[in-house]
Amino acid sequence: DAKTTQPPSMDCAEGRAANLPCNHSTISGNEYVYWYRQIHSQGPQYIIHGLKNNETNEMASLIITEDRKSSTLILPHATLRDTAVYYCIVRVAKNYGQNFVFGPGTRLSVLP
Amino acid sequence: ETGVTQSPTHLIKTRGQQVTLRCSSQSGHNTVSWYQQALGQGPQFIFQYYREEENGRGNFPPRFSGLQFPNYSSELNVNALELDDSALYLCASRLGGAGGTQETQYFGPGTRLLVL
Numbered sequence: 643d644a645k646t647t648q649p650p651s652m653d654c655a656e657g658r659a660a661n662l663p664c665n666h667s668t669i670s671g672n673e674y675v676y677w678y679r680q681i682h683s684q685g686p687q688y689i690i691h692g693l694k695n696n697e698t699n700e701m702a703s704l705i706i707t708e709d710r711k712s713s714t715l716i717l718p719h720a721t722l723r724d725t726a727v728y729y730c731i732v733r734v735a736k737n738y739g740q741n742f743v744f745g746p747g748t749r750l751s752v753l754p
Numbered sequence: 755e756t757g758v759t760q761s762p763t764h765l766i767k768t769r770g771q772q773v774t775l776r777c778s779s780q781s782g783h784n785t786v787s788w789y790q791q792a793l794g795q796g797p798q799f800i801f802q803y804y805r806e807e808e809n810g811r812g813n814f815p816p817r818f819s820g821l822q823f824p825n826y827s828s829e830l831n832v833n834a835l836e837l838d839d840s841a842l843y844l845c846a847s848r849l850g851g852a853g854g855t856q857e858t859q860y861f862g863p864g865t866r867l868l869v870l
Contacts, residue, residue, distance in 0.1 A: 678861075685756070685844050685861035686797065729796060742787075742859070744796030 651749040660717040664730030679726040758862035777845030785850030786828040791842040
C-alpha cells in the first residue's frame with residue numbers, strides 16, 4: 643500500500659500557483675519524498691525529490707514540514723500543460739523496487 | 755525526453771497468448787523496473803532487474819517474467835494472457851548500486867496492451 647495520502651483532485655487557475663499537498667505521517671528518517679506527474683497516457687515524469695530540506699528546481703518547489711509528516715509541491719505559475727495526475731511517493735534510500743509505491747495521486751486541472 | 759524507450763507502443767493480443775515487451779534504458783543506467791498501470795489507477799511494481807539479475811518483485815504471478823541484457827536493455831514477458839492483463843506497461847531506469855542509491859528513476863512512454 644502507498645504510504646501517502648493525497649486529495650483526489652484539485653483545480654487551479656492558469657498563471658496562479660498550484661499547491662499540491664501530500665500526507666506521509668508514517669515516513670521514516672531515511673525515506674525520501676518523490677513527486678512525479680503523469681500527463682494523459684504518457685509515462686510518469688520526474689519532478690522533484692527531497693529528504694528534509696526544501697528543494698527547488700526549474701519545474702517546481704518542494705516544501706517538507708519540519709516533522710516530515712507532510713509536504714507540498716508548488717508549481718509557481720501553472721499553465722494548461724501542467725494538467726496531469728501528480729503522485730507523491732516515499733521511498734527508503736536503500737532500494738526502489740517494491741518500496742516505490744504509487745497511490746492514486748491528485749488529478750490537477752489547470753483552468754484558463 | 756528521458757532517454758528510456760519502449761516498444762511496441764501499442765499491442766493487441768487474445769486471451770491465452772504470450773507477449774514480449776521491450777525497454778531500452780537511459781544511457782549509463784544499469785537498473786530497470788517494470789510497472790503495470792490499469793486504467794484509472796497508479797502504476798504497480800512488477801519487478802526490477804539490476805545487472806541482469808531480478809532483485810525485487812511485486813505481487814505478480816510467475817507468468818510475468820523478465821530479462822535484462824548486458825547492455826541493460828530489458829524484456830517483460832507475459833504468458834497465458836488474461837483479460838485483466840490489459841494495461842499500460844511502463845519501464846523505468848536508473849543508476850543503481852549494491853549499497854542502495856538515491857538516484858532518480860526515469861520512465862519510458864509505456865506500451866499499451868489490450869487483451870481480447
